[in-house]
Amino acid sequence: QITLKESGPTLVKPTQTLTLTCTFSGFSLSTSGMGVGWIRQPPGKALEWLALILWDDDKRYSPSLKSRLTITKDTSKDQVVLTLTNLDPVDTATYYCAHSPTVAGLPSTWGLGTLVTVAS
Amino acid sequence: SSELTQDPAVSVALGQTVRITCQGDSLRIYSANWYQQKPGQAPILVIYYENIRPSEIPARFSGSSSGDTASLTITGAQAEDEADYYCASRDSSGNHVLFGGGTKVTVL
Numbered sequence: 001q002i003t004l005k006e007s008g009p010t011l012v013k014p015t016q017t018l019t020l021t022c023t024f025s026g027f028s029l030s031t032s033g034m035g036v037g038w039i040r041q042p043p044g045k046a047l048e049w050l051a052l053i054l055w056d057d058d059k060r061y062s063p064s065l066k067s068r069l070t071i072t073k074d075t076s077k078d079q080v081v082l083t084l085t086n087l088d089p090v091d092t093a094t095y096y097c098a099h100s101p102t103v104a105g106l107p108s109t110w111g112l113g114t115l116v117t118v119a120s
Numbered sequence: 121s122s123e124l125t126q127d128p129a130v131s132v133a134l135g136q137t138v139r140i141t142c143q144g145d146s147l148r149i150y151s152a153n154w155y156q157q158k159p160g161q162a163p164i165l166v167i168y169y170e171n172i173r174p175s176e177i178p179a180r181f182s183g184s185s186s187g188d189t190a191s192l193t194i195t196g197a198q199a200e201d202e203a204d205y206y207c208a209s210r211d212s213s214g215n216h217v218l219f220g221g222g223t224k225v226t227v228l
């Protein structure tokens with residue numbers, strides 16, 4: 001059974017950097033084809049894809065947010081970390097991590113999500 | 121293009137059939153996934169690779185594709201199918217993931 005859980009701060013101030021951790025089980029990011037992605041959803045709005053990291057350390061970012069995003073993995077801990085710099089209130093959203101079983105990067109199993117509010 | 125377009129909302133009578141569409145140039149090349157999201161919950165995968173249903177998803181959910189449009193059909197909609205539905209696929213470069221804007225399905 002694959003499970004993922006997001007963790008990180010619930011409230012951050014504008015201009016600060018957000019660091020979120022995805023801890024997963026049921027698969028290994030050292031297995032060929034596996035990936036973990038991040039997706040966010042502002043309150044009442046649509047899903048927005050942010051980033052993906054694959055088993056071979058291939059990293060892909062949303063073109064519109066690429067300059068602010070970094071994704072890394074720690075295979076030994078079964079964790080993926082996403083950082084988003086220079087936060088603005090429009091970054092307020094529920095942030096999800098999700099397992100991707102193919103190089104296409106489309107999410108399969110999702111975590112429950114974590115709500116991050118950006119406010120002073 | 122770098123967009124997947126969905127109708128914002130559709131309604132269906134209980135037990136009837138509803139089709140939700142997702143349009144985008146990249147769908148001519150890449151297949152779509154479909155996700156169901158109920159209020160306050162994370163999305164769940166209902167269709168992948170255009171028309172494959174995970175084992176736990178009811179058989180009334182099916183997917184198809186033609187040209188630049190992918191479709192999700194619910195045959196015999198139930199009250200519990202009331203939710204937001206999102207399509208997703210790769211963009212034209214193949215390197216990024218796109219989500220549609222979502223379709224709110226109301227079961228009357």
